[in-house]
Each structure stands twice: as C-alpha cells, then as structure tokens.
Amino acid sequence: MRYPPGTEIPPELRDVHRRAVRLEWLTVAYLLSAIVAIYFTLGSSQAMKGAWLEDLLSLLPPIAFLVADRIRYRPPDKAFPYGYHRAVEVAFLAGALALLIMGVFLIGDSVLKLLAGDHPPIGMVELFDWQVWLGWLMIAALLWSAVPILIIGRIKTRLAEQLHDKVLNADAAMNRADWMTGGAALVGVIGIGFGLWWADSVAAIVIGFDVTRDGWKYTRAAMADLLDARPRRLDESGVHALVGEVRELVAGLDWIDVAAVRMRELGHVISVSVLAVPRAVDDDLLERVEDATQRICALDWKLQDVVVAVVRELEDAPEDVLVHGRR
Amino acid sequence: MRWLALLFVCVLTAGCQYPRDPEGTLDRVRGGTLRVGVAPVEPWEAVEKQLLREFARTLDARVEWVEGSESELMAALEGRRLDIVIAGLDRSSVWIKEAALTRPYVTVQSVIGAPDPTTARRLSDDLEGERIAVEAHSPEAAKLETDTDAVVVPVESLADVRGPAAVPDYLLDDLGLVRTDAELDEHGHAMAVSLGENAMLVTLERFLLDREAYARELLEREGKP
Secondary structure (H helix, E strand, O other), X not given: OOOOOOOOOOHHHHHHHHHHXXXXXXXXXXXXXXXXXXXXXXXXXXXXXXXXXXXXHHOHHHHHHHHHHHHOOOOOOOOOOOOOOOHHHHHHHHHHHHHHHHHHHHHHHHHHHXXXXXXXXXXEEEEOOEEEEHHHHHHHHHHHHHHHHHHHHHHHHHHHHHHOOHHHHHHHXXXXXXXXXXXXXXXXXXXXXXXXXXXXXXXXXXXXHHXXXXXXXXXXXXXXXXXOOOOEOOOOOOEOHHHHHHXXXXXXOOOEEEEEXXXXXXXXXXXXXXXXXXXXXXXXXXXXXXXXXXXXXXXOOOEEXXXXXXXXXXXXXXXXXXXXXXX | OHHHHHXXXXXXXXXXXXXXOOOOHHHHHOOOEEEEEEOOOOOHHHHHXXXXXHHHHHOOXXXXXXXXXXXHHHHHHHOOOOXXXXXOOEOOOHHHHOEEEOOOOXXXXXXXXXXXXXXXXXXXXXXXXXXXXXXXXXXHHHHHHHHOOOEEEEEOOHHHOXXXXXXXXXXXXXXXXXEEEEXXXXXXXXXXXXXXXXXXXXXXXXXXXXXXXXXXXXXXXXXXX
C-alpha cells in the first residue's frame, strides 16, 4: 500500500485550483477597495457600518484560503504523520466564528439604536469644490461593494464544488451575505433620504440576522469537523454521497463477514478506516485487504487516507457503522 | 436595480425634496418661523446671527431667537423645540451625538503673529525662549503653554501689545501683526441642526458653503481684540 500522501489535488483539477487561487487574490484586492470606499462614506449610518464590518470580515476566508494553500501540500512528516490537510479547518473555524460574532454584534447594536430612536444625520460633503449629498456617495460605494462580489461569489461556488473545498465554499457564502448586506444598506440609506429614520437600523438588523445565521451554520460545521463527524456535503445540507458508496463497496466484498466503516473529513479530503472481520483466514487475505484498499481509493480522488484492518471480532460496535457482507 | 432606477426617476422628475426630513422641519420653516437658539459668545453671536437672518430670508421665514447656555439650547434642540443652535460651535464639539453639525463654514487658526516680517521669519523657525503675548485665561494661552517652549506673557488686552502675540487669525489685521508659520490650533466652525433632519441640514449646509468668503468677512469685521 502507498503511504497516504500529503498532496491531494488530482492533475485534472490543478487548473481549477489555480483559478481558485487567482480568484481569491482578486477577492482580497477588490475587498480592500470596497473597504476603503465605504470607510470614507461611512457617516453615521448603522447599515453602512454593518456593510463595512462585513467587508472587513470577508477578508478572513480568502486570506485563510491563501495561507492554508501554502501549508496543506506539505508531505506528512514525523511531527504531522497525517499531513497538513486540516490546516484548512483551522481557517474554516476562525472565519465562521468571526461571522457569528459580527452578526450578533450588529443585531444588538442596531436594536439599541432603534430603541433609542436615533435619527441618523447625513449631510453634505465637498469633493474638490463639488458639493454633493453624502447619501449619494454612500449609494455609489455600496453599489461598488455589492455588484462585483455577486459575480465573484457565483464563480467561487462552482469552483468549491469541484474542489470539495469548504473554506472556498464558506467564502462564497460570505460573498453572498456581502452583496445582500450591500443591498440592505442601500435600502437603508435611500430610506433615510425619504425621511424614514428607522429604515437604516431595520436594514442593519435584517443584515445582522442573515450574517448570524450563516455564522452559526458554519461554526457548527467547523465544530463537527473537529469532532470527526461523518463527511457532509459541501453546503452542509446532508451526508456526503461517498459515505454510501464506500459502504456499498465494502458490503460487496465477499470475503468480509462484517465490517465497521468509519469516515471523516481531513480538510478537503476524506479519510476512511475499515475494521473488517473476515469469513476465513487464509493465504490470500493480505491480497484481499490490499485489493479492498485500492478499490476504495479508486472510487474518488477525495478518498486519500484509506486503511483496511483485519480484526478477529467487533465488540460493542454501534449497529449504524456496521456493514454486513453479502454472500 | 429596477427600484433604484425608479428612485432616480422620482428624484429627477418630481423635483421632490431629497433627502427629506423625518419630522418635516424644512417644510414647517419655509414660509413660517425658524427657531434659533443663540448662546451669547463673541464674536460668533453677531456673525452667525447675520448668516441665519439671510438664510431665513431664502426660506421666507421669520426668525425667533432664543437665548440660553449651550447645554440648555442643545437639550431643546434634541427635543426638537429648536431648529438650529448657534454657539460658536466647532466640529470637534462634544454634542456630536445629540445634534447634527454642519460642515465647517469658516476655519479659524490660532497663530503666532509678529510685529514685522523679520521677526515673523525668526519666529517661524523657532519659538524657544521667545516672549509671546497672549490674552490671559484664553484657549490660546493654554495651547501656547503646553505645546511650545515659548515664554508665555499673559495680558489683559491684546490692543496695547507691541511685540509678538498668539491670536486667532482673524485678529491679525486689527492688531497690525504679520502671520508666522507657527500655528497652535485649528477649528472648523459649524452650526447645529436636529439629528436626522437631513433636508434642513443639507439646505443650511448648501447655504453656508456658498458663503464661506462672506462668513470670513463678517468674522474679520465683528472680531475685535
């Protein structure tokens, strides 16, 4: 058997991966420009503050992706015998927590402002002798922070699916929250213009709930990953299809009486360990184990750290993880 | 995008006031009464009153003046019993949470003035050990003491001073002083409007921004040593 490698992406996905890296660099550059644009038009609008905070935090996932990208291809060594795949998960948890905290803060802050009946003032500004209502500049800055990210996020979702990359997917989700935030803030600022002083805080609260929901979802997912939960789909909507496929494959091996199949995610690859009770012990057993390992690996490139161990019996194994061999 | 286009159409065609006031201050004042709180602070009272008299005229409004301390007036403004407060406020005011401040319509620097150009050049380089006159108990005196190593000479009235003095820049001409490069401080002066009354705020700001030179003129005329 080949020692589980640290390198993970198959040749046919290299191009996809390169595009993802390029896109993340582009995201960082673009977000910086949006952050600067909103900062200078911030004024005293709650929704603008929300949009700005969100943009600021949106920097985390792409940076985490780019940092993890430098680390995760290192081959396994003495200190890290499983390789560095999970560098991505550290980044994933950090990004998700940031999202959650920001959402809660935004809701709390805006509710207080709303209850206090704060009427946000938006006055005039002078730009090189040109007098303009600050609200118009806010609207321009928000459009710049909302429209391009909508397109970038769409592309990212597609790449994340191909690469099974959770950080990239969380990042795409953050981008979605980003343009929705921009849109809500836009409604808030335009509302202020129409004399609806509460529009701004209400928009910020709506934004806050959306951000909190995303944050909670991804924090839970990150914690589940750390607890070695079974692999889930990229968008956390259910069990990963490979779980069923591997169990099916193991059930089809005629030399296995019963086996415990355990799968977990290591960053964006999946690790499989099979504890198998053979029907009989004979000279071919070693060949069969090797063959089973290879067949599991061949199912999908994501299945990388695959171990099949032969045991005499399986005591106290939960029924759910057991697979009974078909004859 | 469609509602954004709709907004533009509304703003352009209807000619409707945008931004608008949540409490309708501007509509009420137009053709009615502008309620102005005034804190008696020289020379700002005269300057700002003159500006607001002209502002009221553009709105066909008459002005009702209410005198009081800055704190009283701000409380009344926050409770929407007043429309504008003038009190020689500057943009670094502590009232930023209770009231909306306009953009600065005039900026005043505290500078060191010299009796002649030669002294001015010397003072621009270095103030160490120089005797600088300054009005006793004034903010300029405080600034001079803490920020420079000049010898502070407090005087009761700047009118009789012959040597260099630290003064607000609008007094330089009156005192026959030459400006040096030594600046102590800078304040952008503003008026206060009720929070969130953005139509009122924007209308007043437009009025003031168009009259920056005029405001400066008023200040030079009203400011006396």
